Amino acid sequence: MAGNLGRTSLKCKRRSSDPMRDYDRLPRELRIWLSGAVLPWRPRSVRRAFDAALSRTGGVGPALAELDRIERRIVSKDARKIWGQDHPNVSNVNRV
Template identity: 35%
Template sequence: MNLNLGQCSLRLKRGSGDPMEAFDGLPAPVRQWVAQAALPWSLTSIRRIWSKSRAKCLSDTVALLSLAQAEARTLARDRQSTVSKLNPLS
């Protein structure tokens, strides 16, 4: 079963607890970002990135940019993995 993730090469992680309660505990800007995210992020990862950004006294906008940059890096890593599987010479 692929859980509607398509041909993603990234590892899947299982969370614990009530995911809806944890999601509802996120700040509103983060919940909005997650709703449009390209990847199925774990709440632990999101909370870690958000907390680190806010600990540096970054604004909500810059903290959201940190989430977007992390997503871009992950997508790039997945893209490289997929390309190398398709073309073993790269």
């Protein structure tokens, strides 16, 4: 795969909106979380996941913790496909 994503099995999508404007509209706590995220989340995707987590958990902190779990699961899934079953991040797949 070309570009700065490196080797990954994750799907890539073309943008039809302005990602910086979408990023600027995110809540402050979510922008801070996103700045330290491992994956290259799209602002719309992370907002949708955050809103769903917020409605399930009822609080910003627990919702961000759920985003951490979602991200770990996605990284684990990708690590298995790219580096194999023995990669250290693969063991977290079934914990979410």
